[in-house]
Amino acid sequence: MQCDICHKEAATVHLTEIINNKVTKLHLCENCAREKSAEMEEHFGLADLLSGLADLVPVTTKKGKSPSLNTGADIDVGIKCPSCSFTFQKFRKIGRLGCPNCYDAFRSQLSPLLRKIHGYDRHTGKIPNKKEVVKDATVLLGDLKARLTKAIEHEEFEEAARLRDQIRSIEKKTKPEKNEVKSNNKKGKK
Amino acid sequence: MNLEELLHKRSEWLKGTGPKSDIVVSSRVRLARNIDKFPFFNWAQPKQKEGILALVKDAALKSKFLKKTMFLQMKDLSEIDRQFLVERHLTSPEHVIDPQYKAVLIDDQEIASIMINEEDHVRLQILQSGFNIIEAWRMADEIDTDLGTRLPYAFSDRWGYLTACPTNTGTGLRASIMLHLPALVMTNQIGKVFQAISKLGLTMRGFYGEGTEAVGNFFQVSNQVTLGRSENDLIEKIGSIVDKLVQREESTRNILMTKNKDEISDKIWRAYGTLKSARIITSSETIKLLSVIRLGVNLGVVTGINGTQINELFMLTQPAHLQKIEGKILNPNQRDYKRADIIREKLKG
Numbered sequence: 001m002q003c004d005i006c007h008k009e010a011a012t013v014h015l016t017e018i019i020n021n022k023v024t025k026l027h028l029c030e031n032c033a034r035e036k037s038a039e040m041e042e043h044f045g046l047a048d049l050l051s052g053l054a055d056l057v058p059v060t061t062k063k064g065k066s067p068s069l070n071t072g073a074d075i076d077v078g079i080k081c082p083s084c085s086f087t088f089q090k091f092r093k094i095g096r097l098g099c100p101n102c103y104d105a106f107r108s109q110l111s112p113l114l115r116k117i118h119g120y121d122r123h124t125g126k127i128p129n130k131k132e133v134v135k136d137a138t139v140l141l142g143d144l145k146a147r148l149t150k151a152i153e154h155e156e157f158e159e160a161a162r163l164r165d166q167i168r169s170i171e172k173k174t175k176p177e178k179n180e181v182k183s184n185n186k187k188g189k190k
Numbered sequence: 191m192n193l194e195e196l197l198h199k200r201s202e203w204l205k206g207t208g209p210k211s212d213i214v215v216s217s218r219v220r221l222a223r224n225i226d227k228f229p230f231f232n233w234a235q236p237k238q239k240e241g242i243l244a245l246v247k248d249a250a251l252k253s254k255f256l257k258k259t260m261f262l263q264m265k266d267l268s269e270i271d272r273q274f275l276v277e278r279h280l281t282s283p284e285h286v287i288d289p290q291y292k293a294v295l296i297d298d299q300e301i302a303s304i305m306i307n308e309e310d311h312v313r314l315q316i317l318q319s320g321f322n323i324i325e326a327w328r329m330a331d332e333i334d335t336d337l338g339t340r341l342p343y344a345f346s347d348r349w350g351y352l353t354a355c356p357t358n359t360g361t362g363l364r365a366s367i368m369l370h371l372p373a374l375v376m377t378n379q380i381g382k383v384f385q386a387i388s389k390l391g392l393t394m395r396g397f398y399g400e401g402t403e404a405v406g407n408f409f410q411v412s413n414q415v416t417l418g419r420s421e422n423d424l425i426e427k428i429g430s431i432v433d434k435l436v437q438r439e440e441s442t443r444n445i446l447m448t449k450n451k452d453e454i455s456d457k458i459w460r461a462y463g464t465l466k467s468a469r470i471i472t473s474s475e476t477i478k479l480l481s482v483i484r485l486g487v488n489l490g491v492v493t494g495i496n497g498t499q500i501n502e503l504f505m506l507t508q509p510a511h512l513q514k515i516e517g518k519i520l521n522p523n524q525r526d527y528k529r530a531d532i533i534r535e536k537l538k539g
Binding site: 083084086095096097098099100103104110113114117118119120121122123124125126127128129143146147 | 226343418419420
């Protein structure tokens, strides 16, 4: 299939837009897709662009073959989620994952993609049920310290002082807890 | 509580009472969550979809924060009723397309709603009037923490809350603030605003209309990044940027009123005149004219009508609302007549 814009290269990025039940399909080559990406993002939303973005992520290639971005033959098609049998190739096509375990199964492929989307590939926010007290405090501390640095950079000294006090009080509180958990862990180990 | 009652009630977010409500229409926080050990909704087996629905429904109905709620299964609703929920911002347009195994839970003030089996198993939404994004996040956090004690959420230490689409993973948080920016549009500053916003990890789009055209000068600003930043950071960031937009719109409105008062007043009164007299009116024209009058009310040019009434007209003149009021299906042409009737009735001095 040829690219709808340059009519030269093979189309590897496929977009579908639905407005009032009218379906418009766009097939683009990698280069034209990149050029159009800003425009597309506006029109199609980021999620639908993902199937395109995923194509730009280098995939694991089998030994002896030269790495290539878009020739389907070189992709390690063996990558499959053990829980739901979803393949990474399917994700590349539709931009959605099969189940929560897919994140682990496609870890090395998703990591660069997530960094591309969010600028980070590590969660620093809320943790359900506050199940790990120590971790929660660590996350909170990291968060507060980052804000402290920012406040100092912006010369917001009142805010900086407030943050510093908050950090100190948390550090005081978490120290004994940390020790407790550590000793619990030791007991748990056989 | 049932759907008919909603029709004659004002949603909390329409009251126009929150801070800066002359410019900020509403603040919304959405959290995406999934249940561990289940495939994401689109790939789950019918039995699993049923299971998720029952699990989430049960967990939500036990919540002390969701005492007065209405539980609606999408398959039980008519096409118009589903559209009605979309127009009230209680469900997403995607959620009504394939209604099987999908449901929504709505609290009696229409502040909190939970979509069950959208793209993610749980989509909790808090919708507040005016510039209230911190309060919206606080409420969402509280309900989410409570639901989390009964629902085993899919969560990874590294990637946070796991979602069907990697653009939501991490916090699963999407904060969206709806703004009315007529002065920035009139003075051709909106293009620059779009550019600046996109460089800050946020997105902005026209609220009504498709593509780049923003009918009625309503815009929605949302965070794009959901991973690697804490919820508080994300909320703080969007809040501070929207704050700057609000200041810019305010100062531009002031300049317009000093320099071009007569032209602005003329434009506002003409819009008022058209709405008060029209016999047939399309939805797009209604939004455009109501937008001008909304500005007029906030600038003190138009008196005798308040922001709440304008907000209500935006709501009632939408297709599904018109058909609910009329109690029968109306084609687009019939709706244009009915819309004009309702507007004249509401604007009658």
